[in-house]
Amino acid sequence: MTAVAFTTTTRLGQITFEPVDPQRDAALVQGWLAHPSAAYWQMGHLDVAQVRDYLAGVQAAPHEDAWLGRLDGEPVLLTETYDPARVLLVGVHDAEPGDLGMHLLVAPPVTPRHGLTDAVMTAVMRFCLTDPGAGGRGAARVVVEPDVGNRRIAAKNAAAGFRVLREVDLGRGAHAKRAALSVATRADFAASPLGDGPPGATHLVPAHTEHAHRHLVAKTVAELTHERLLSPVADGPSAQGAYRLDLGTVTYRFTARRYALEHWVIDPASVRRTAAAGPLGETELPVDALELVAELQPLLQIPDALLATYLEELSSTLASAAAKHERELDGTTPSVRGLLDRLRTADGPHDVAAAFQQVEAAMSEGHPGFVANNGRIGFSLSDYRAYAPERGQRLRLLWLAARREHTHLALAAGDTEDGHYAGELTAAERTAFAERLTAAGHDPADYLYLPVHPWQWEHRVAITFAADVARGDLVPVGPGSDEYQPQQSIRTLFNRTRPDRHYVKVALAIQNMGFLRGLSPAYMRATPAINDWVADLVARDDTLRRTGFTVLREIASVGYTGDVYHRTPRPNAHRKMLAALWRESPLPHLRPGERVVTMASLLHRDAGGTAFASALVRASGLPPEQWLRAYLDAYLYPLVHCLLTYELAFMPHGENLILVLRDGVVVRALMKDIGEEVAVLGHAPLPPAVERVRAVVDDDEKALAIFTDVFDGVLRHLSGILAGDGVLAEDRFWALVAETIDRHAAEHPGSPVDLRADRFAHSCLNRLQLRNTLQMVDLTNQSESLIYAGELDNPARRR
Structure with a gap:
């Protein structure tokens, strides 16, 4: 028996496709062609031997195939597929890559079955459009050319999503016809009445948005508390990590760990939102990031004209977080373990590049400090799927x-x-x-x-x-x-x-x-x-x-x-x-054996809660302190040196650094985004063409190039991850940071900029965005644009 090539389930049952066997199937197909319903095939005059020769010719042709379809084992259709760039439509149709021509003959039923032609057309389109790995023909677009007089097939084609391009003349003599050249893409078919429905926003379902809301609410409360806009209090006199945030008629309760630099790590699963319900208790409310901003608006005071813009950026961030979560759960985005395995086994320059880009696309957080960090206002859903970094397209x-x-x-x-x-x-x-x-x-x-x-x-x-x-x-x-x-x-x-x-x-x-x-x-x-x-x-x-x-x-x-x-x-x-x-x-x-990853990966956790940084430390086989020293030598030490020696400051957040790894250990760092982000903070002589980067500030503000952008912007989060995972206690983390600074001071004495000072000005990023969601800072005078909230204790201060 001929092997089944493709199987699909329709409303009437299971339809299978197998290559036509001319010897076996000729009599069957001849009976179908002789029926009046097949008049437009113009082959009703053929006898069985002639049909056998016809089918054999199709099967032998290099760019044509014929397939028999069975509904629950009973033959119900013949379909032919062909390459329209080489068969029948040459010179008539401007074929595109992925085009597949198709003819369909439905068996005349012995007993009429309601919905048979719908089921057959659905099955044939799935067969044509499904990727070859799943048994289909892999078409991007199906092409048909029915006779313009065949109104029944015209209606059926329309129901399957076909669009008529134009009328064309095909064939010669008795076989000539005026044809309605028509095409249907995968999207056309999916959105059609016979299709499976358009590729909707499958990530926008409660299971994924619940996760996204909780993550964003936890991050919002944590970062706005860090910026001293919120003040959670202990929830009860003997509370162990339990906190409460009262916002008038609404209360948030959660568990959290607190670290240096007023860094809060809130467990998203623990967040509860309740409303007072009189003397009988409280009413549980959904955890909703957008509602949280609305509840906080009297405090945040986002300009009324810009509040909707901020909410739209937050909505987009919510949607992308849900989509990222969906892709992690279904395995499209690798877990941390999968990413590390991919880096370890990469072989050859192209494979190393592919592993690098797989890590790049796997990042789920965006900026670690900003709440609304995936705004992308202007992208449609299809734009998001095509162009968002996490899609990896x-x-x-x-x-x-x-x-x-x-x-x-x-x-x-x-x-x-x-x-x-x-x-x-x-x-x-x-x-x-x-x-x-x-x-x-x-x-x-x-x-x-x-x-x-x-x-x-x-x-x-x-x-x-x-x-x-x-x-x-x-x-x-x-x-x-x-x-x-x-x-x-x-x-x-x-x-x-x-x-x-x-x-x-x-x-x-x-x-x-x-x-x-x-x-x-x-x-x-x-x-x-x-x-x-x-x-x-x-x-x-x-x-x-x-x-x-x-x-x-x-x-x-x-x-x-x-x-x-x-x-x-x-x-x-x-x-x-x-x-x-x-x-x-x-x-x-890169040198042989080296790999590259975005530094943002050090702040990444996968859907299972595994942190990339913690896994990288463990995979390296080094003691955590030794691993961290290597990282600080590659990242912090050069930045300190550039600032203290040349008054040169970069914007060294996770997206702007590429880390070079060997056996899971950071061996050096590559800085990017120089032209827009670099600044010379003093009076050092500069070539005229470079003068634009000068931004003279005092020594305390120079230090913020390390305190704000490195300590608060990167190391605060990394320390919390390593401490929370039990990899390295935060006191040891910051002791190694201080050791790195002291080592530079010993090797290069004389700078008046004190990176071991007791405190430093607390520059707040979300306050900038909340003040003006359209342009946070004036790029020509960033220093004057900053917003401060007092001072932070320096975790690397002298003890």
């Missing part, structure tokens, strides 16, 4: 030719325009782009190439810059061939096709975590020069070379300024929508 950049007179390309020292584009675009791409410009009546020499995110083209360039496109100042020349994967910073993209090539950072006009994620052409103009200066300083310093500390240079930037928005009286966000930069990849910096 790949995309191709769309390239624009931007008229040279309105466009600036800045390059690292020693690089040339031809050399830069030769590295980022293949010869075939450059030739194709130039030919397309010429065909459109333009001289390629008059243009520079600028990559844009596909979302940015679809939602901004083709609409907001329609006039620029229409007059030929911006000319779309096609998608690039390299595939990229979005990083946690969402607008930065890693080259998966050629991992040794540069990251590309592009403008992406969505609202995310207090900023529109654009890129300013004017601001980017100095980026390569700033990076050259920082990289040269780092490379020349013996101490930094010894630690292995390196910067990933931003080696080129391009920006277009020919639009009308650059001629308005006041600066605006529209001036930041057409720029890009290129940054070095960490892969060429």
